[in-house]
Amino acid sequence: MALTRRALLASSGAAAAVAAAAGVGYAAGQEGDDSAPRGDSHIVDFHGEHQAGIATPAQDRLHFAAFDVTDGTTATQLRDLLKEWTAAAATMAGGQPIGTGAAGAQLAPPDDTGEALDLTPANLTVTVGFGPSLFDERFGLAPQKPAALTPLPDLPGDALDRDNSDGDLAVQACANDPQVAFHAVRNLARIGRGLVTVRWSQLGFGRTSTTSRAQATPRNLMGFKDGTANIKLEDAKALADHVWVGSRADEPAWLRGGSYLVARRIRMLIEVWDRAALGDQEKTIGRTKVLGAPIGGTDEFQTLKPKTLPVDSHVRLAHPETNDGIAILRRGYSFTDGLESLGELDAGLFFLAYMRDPKAFIALQNRLGSHDALNEYIKHVGSGLWAVPPGVRPGGFVGDALLRSI
Template structure:
């Protein structure tokens, strides 16, 4: 089956979702293949949720949601059952319902904008935020010790209206309309239980999560994610990404992970006036080849001590951060112009990890010493515990919400 692309993402639909995405930018489509299979379907069921170790697709629609007042734990269980069934169908390229409603006086089961499109390697990934574990649902005793609001970090200039959330959903696909359709319909299914707090569209993956993928470039023009954790490295995934069976890790999260999202605005106009030499000294790699400074091969052994002391690559390297590693699968974004007429564009950083302290350790170092801080601002943030995967017939989050 051939993937059908859209030149731009057409917005509309659910009122709450439309409001959350108002002003979002658009970008031209691009042919990619995330390797889901000949029918472009990524399996929904498994020990881990898809969309983490899955080869990174080209498009993103991310949404953070809050639970409405008066909702009960039973309501949440019902919602997760609906979301599980809908996501399994969506990832197979089907309508969200078992059959489109033909009742003229009732809304259709599915919004319809993905009819005729392939599954486009769609993955849908769900997480729960620290705020879900307050006194509303009797979950306080089940909150993992590692799941709390991220502390204030150096370089933070956060917009709280674009940060945090009780729940999150990450939809990734190789067609922007397929990713948008997924979040739009999940938001519809959640009406009366959850509302969209904020959302972000993304294009052009900024990391490789598989050895089969070439290293992409971010909006600064540099290759990004050369040394990222790769899905094929099972040992690294177990050590750095998946929650296992340590005494401090709750049983309901076993096979899950933690997700940090950061909306990082790039000061594009300032960066574009910097010399090539300054850009390369800032990053610690050659712009064209992606090789570490002084080398010619992108994958040459990186020796942090040989790079400028305030370069981004040196400060982000595991050897500089007590071995801390993250699985990054972020996306570029562009949302038009900000109030002063400058581009509102940059990196929507997404990283999965076994313990959020890995990110906190990293950002404390980067936020205080990274030369790249001259050209970026961290303006949005959130942390979620990503639920384990499910077997056929089971429901996401059932162990937590039982």
Template sequence: MTQNRTPPPAASGPSRRRLLAGGAAAAAAGATVGAGVTAGLLTGATQPATTPTSASTSATDEVDLTRIVPFYDQTHQAGIRTPPQRHSVFMTFNLNAGTDAQDLQVLLARWSAAIAQLTQGKTIGTVEPSRPDAVGTDTGEAYGLAPASLTVTVGLGPGVFDDRYGLAAKRPALLADLPRIPGDVLQAGLTGGDLSLQACADDPQVAYHAVRNLARMVTTTAHTHWVVLGFGRASAGPGQETPRNLMGFKDGTRNVAGDDDYDRFVWLGEDAGWMAGGTYQVVRKITMTIETWDFDRISDQQRIFGRTKDEGAPLTGTAEFDTPDFAARGDGGYVIDQASHIALAAPENNAGVKILRRGYNFTDGLNDQGLLDAGLLFISYQNDPQHFIDLQNRLGRFDLLNEYIRHVGSGIFAIPPGPPTGSYIGQALFA
């Protein structure tokens, strides 16, 4: 493996049409169901949604499984700045041929009302219908479980704003398909998507239940595209210990933190129009050659990351949160290799730019070669996707870690702001 490769200079600064006849009716219906009082309209239920009476808590849990994360009346959608939960399910959808803007509008209204129910630990209709020949509107696997800090974040892909739906004038200014990035080996079945759902919870069954039931609602409007089940959060939020990726190293030590960072690097401002308070989501499925990595000597692993494996300290320090000294030299050259992951990703070497990392580990069992199929579901949020592109271009060309990872999936989505009570995600699109 080549030592001390030099990176480039740091960069400078029933028919759903019958449910809602027209945009005005859709908004009114969205307001009604958004308040959670007409679950029957959204789900076909004949009786109101119910709240379970017991909570799945354990004396050994470090988290409060009864915690509810608000859905309505938040400037930003939940699941972005929310302290990362332990589990995630990420799913994308493609809109079907023949779908129109009104179909999309209804789906977003139905999803919003359902998410509001789910995040409170409620069902989205009946689990056990009174008629034995009827189908339940909620699949029931989370019935009796606590909310577990469930959040569901909804994204809109570039395809939503093409000529099919008459929404081109509302396209977020910076939303476009990601260009090819060095080192990409993307698979078509794991790339793109018109809609995204990121469900996170401290109970894996709660997260899975949410996506499963939201996916049932797409009916003829859309179809599922790709999905990743994540576990073991790979980024930290306020008050959380830095977690570890499947290579055993702490991940996200220098993540975005504090109001100033979020305002500068994550949230869109008032000049973004209907997207004010929103952001852009980049998702990458990254596989790791786990077996090869496991046989690499510890000194090389630490050189690749630029950090110690146990404490997570930069190689120029002794504690995890010590500021790296990228200019420090030793007998063999730079103490922190200039092509190490930490050096290439550091704000100091990228014109001060940061992105919010909110990733999860994943495993899909064994691949066709009998090796572990596992890695990182990388999710980042930024107010300018170019920040991710510039950063990943540097990493894709020079990162020592590239010998052990492959980017096989990718997607970009606009994340609208949070909806007020009586509204739904993306309602301003249809005004």
């Protein structure tokens, strides 16, 4: 196959810069058309059985941040911080400023940074997770650590930057306005100053999956429709079977109704992909580029028969039928962060996925890493795993079943 592989020369830095500028312009856009529940208020309820931002219809913008708890922070301070974060997140999701807002005494910082004033809530959701490192000796949480919450093993294709991986706490803020999502993470970081520090963060634009049957299937930066066969919020059985943690004996009671979150920063080798012939692109994915139909088909949503697709195509290898029924809820976003050191575009997929057992992701990634033709065009450069507690009842706080007794 000519002009398709990584060994080809990259395009010029000038061309990459143009692409980067285009991506940044899109990221700064306004609210999307169909990405979340609509109504006069643009509000997604913060409280519920499960945390919002998992099965919620995926919004168009993301600000994700991983935090480390500062040395010397006590268990009581950690609990109180999560209480403050919960109250602030619920307030912001409701479209209200924190505390007294951006006003207040002239000689003190305001309670709210103010950049979301006059904006709608934009369907903001704030989702919080606990990393494996939170369950060390610092807070007495080790006996409550889920057996499945261990750092992800080395996986095929990993080229991880450890400074941009993992973290004690994770905050996923999604909204249909980038400034609203940024405001949420900025204010949680401000509230936590002195107790937590931002380990790394990622902005995302353009959802790369559909989590509701009411949503049109989006396209990723490779130009292909993404998320056609994803788990949908309308499918309660699939969510129960594959996303929500149940009452298994090896799972602690505090996590029931929660989930596990895997985040992967996946850099696409854009310049190489853009030189690939259309036929090679379609064989790599397993779907046609324009329609999103399985190769040989005419409709995006027709029944997919994995064994009729190329043996190394991504769709065939990732399909539950070829993976012992493994399914995960994907909720990723595109990203572009300018140019990397060699002048190539630093852009790709910020992969977010929720599942009831991280072993599902590990098994799937091992299979993809060994056989997937897509690996010639991507590189995994960041990673993390977090346990996501169940939803918050009014008067409670995120992780209260775990932390209220400390």
